[in-house]
Amino acid sequence: MTASPASTPAAAQADFLAACEREPIRIPGAIQPHGALILLARPDLRVLQASANFGVVVGPDAEGSCGRPIAELRWGSDTFCRELAQWCEGPEPLYLRSHRLGQQAFTVSAHRSPQGIVVEFEPADDRVPPPAALYPMLRRFLERTERLADVGELSDRVAEQVAGLTGFNRVMVYRFDEDWNGTVIAERGDGVLPTYLDLRFPAFDIPAQARELYRLNRLRLIPTADYQPVPIVPAHCPVDGAPLDMSFAALRSVSPVHLEYMRNMGTVASMSISIVVDDRLWGLISCHHAAERHIDPQLRAACDFLGRLVAQQIDARERAAEDKERLRLKQVETELVTHLARAPTFQSGLVERASHWLGLVNADGAAVITDGIALTAGSTPPIDAILRLAEWMHERRLDQLYATDCLSAQWTEGAAFTDVASGVVAVPISRIHASFIMWFRPEIIRTVTWGGDPAAKVSAETGRLHPRASFASWTEQVRGRSRPWREAERLSAVDFRTAAVDFVLKRAEERAQLTEELQRSNRELEAFSYSISHDLRAPFRHIAGYAELLAEEEPELKHISRHYLKGISHAALSAGQLVDDLLHFSQLGRADLRISRIDMRKVADEVRRSLDLESQERPISWDIGPLPDCWGDPSLVRQALFNLAENAVKYTRKQPETRIRITGIERSADVLYAVEDNGIGFDMAYASKLFQVFQRLHRPEDYEGTGIGLALTRRIVERHGGTIEARGTVGQGATFSFSLPRRPEA
Known part of the structure; x- marks a missing residue:
């Protein structure tokens, strides 16, 4: 070469x-000289090719033998010809016999090839x-x-x-x-x-x-x-014109x-x-x-x-040994799966049984990645590195298993984490998302003694490559490799993947069934509340109307009677408002969102002007900061901000000076808005009741309202994919924060 x-x-x-x-x-086209070789055609055992030394070793010469059946050679009457012909018709893959051909004893071997029957002759050794x-x-x-x-x-x-x-x-x-x-x-x-x-x-x-x-x-x-x-004579086989394939030839x-x-x-x-x-x-x-x-x-x-x-x-x-280890790991898997069946979530179950999780593959660290979140146990790389590794594996479209004892050789970032993750085994638990279960092993620094410097040498004179010439001991320190993963450990990871996917699918089916039942119940409740609200609106209007007519047509009514009629009218109007709010609340669950970009500064200014008109008897100090735009349904978002600002106005009524502040902060995927006041506030122990229908923390006699406004606001925010929370201190005010998408695709 x-x-x-x-x-x-x-x-x-x-x-x-x-x-x-x-x-x-x-197909070297030649043999070693300690024997001779011929290629025979089937079925007549005619010589097609022979080694050039055939005549010297066995006789006759190669050129004189080609084209002739072996039975016509000078030792053709020997039993060898009959035995070889019988072997050719049988199932045995190899022929090996001792024969005396002429005056010389030989060990003869033969095997089949696509080109014919390859027969080899070696002089027999009487000492064997x-x-x-x-x-x-x-x-x-x-x-x-x-x-x-x-x-x-x-x-x-x-x-x-x-x-x-x-x-x-x-x-x-x-x-x-x-x-x-x-x-x-x-x-x-x-x-x-x-x-x-x-x-x-x-x-x-x-x-x-x-x-x-x-x-x-x-x-x-x-x-x-x-x-x-x-050399072989002729150089190419007459059967196919190719050199003789000597893959199974001893010579x-x-x-x-x-x-x-x-x-x-x-x-x-x-x-x-x-x-x-x-x-x-x-x-x-x-x-x-x-x-x-x-x-x-x-x-x-x-x-x-x-x-x-x-x-x-x-x-x-x-x-x-593998079967024994396989059984041991199966026992670990069984115990872990049994615990997972009782755990509230698959991920938490793994963390709670960290020793079993690591023991599945005899690892030092492990991580489970779902929905862009990683939970870990033992010694692992940083969370952000694990998430990048999951994305890298997801891009490779792993189907069953990824295993390596030298991660840095395949993922360049892995060089920074060899102390905890030189070895990695990972199994995917989703075909769509970068969701994996991973196990990690640290590097084992080893000193390896090679049989000489393992580098091929190039001749300076000819440019020819030569194998190495020295085999003296040559040591090297090997880094970046962990203990290799055994086959039993790899199979354990694959088996656990199957159990994990079945577990996730089962929980998904349970959630889907529960969601379907909740959706059906919600539809029924919304239809019921809409029907009740719609049917109650007319009677309440009639009650209020008849009370007013009675007061107008009976001027001689006593003062106490007029007081009662006024109470009836007020109660009927309040009930009517409550019905209107309920109707609005029930309709919100069915209404389609009309998404567009919203100028929140403009919306806040409109809300401020509306509330200033309603509260002309007292001045309000408004502090409206820069409000980033968001995406949503403009009318519903205005309603949500109006409800929060109206509450701020209502619950600052008894303060000597009313201060209301509206702010907004851009985040990676959304915008966080806040409405802050200096009103009466609330006890945080009751914060969970604020957004429930009909739940009020103050007496209706002190602060009017139906108790639906905050529940309606939460439904609006959640329908946009956002969240809402409240913070308050009694006597010092409250802050309501809610998030809305900053991009239309969110």
């Missing part, structure tokens, strides 16, 4: 990885024990290890077993992490090669396509790193970069056995030797079987 020189180590590394990913490692002798060894290994609970101890045993079987100078068990960095967790060696135990190796030592090949083809042998590749030639890597490491021969757990490359059993070393295919098959046994044992142990 060649590439142009890179200006920085990071750029060189990126170029190195890109070049490795482009390298055609599955027969397969029957290997099975007792494998059985003993299984008996010794099946009771081991610790994966590290199991890894140490398998390294010992493979070293004893193969005689390699160094056998390591190499485990991948989530980022595909590998760590040597077990090692057995004879001291010829240096130890790499506990060292870490970077992900780009084994590029992604190489890892995938390790997953598919679980054993690879390189007897010597100094071999000369043997496949390997990348020149990998051979250089071996030489840099001081390794002449190597063998790797893949540990594949749940169809994922968990790690490797990596074997190294300081001199050339060949391992017979039968012995390699035993090592492959050993690797599969270990993979199953690791899978069983990890699954058992």
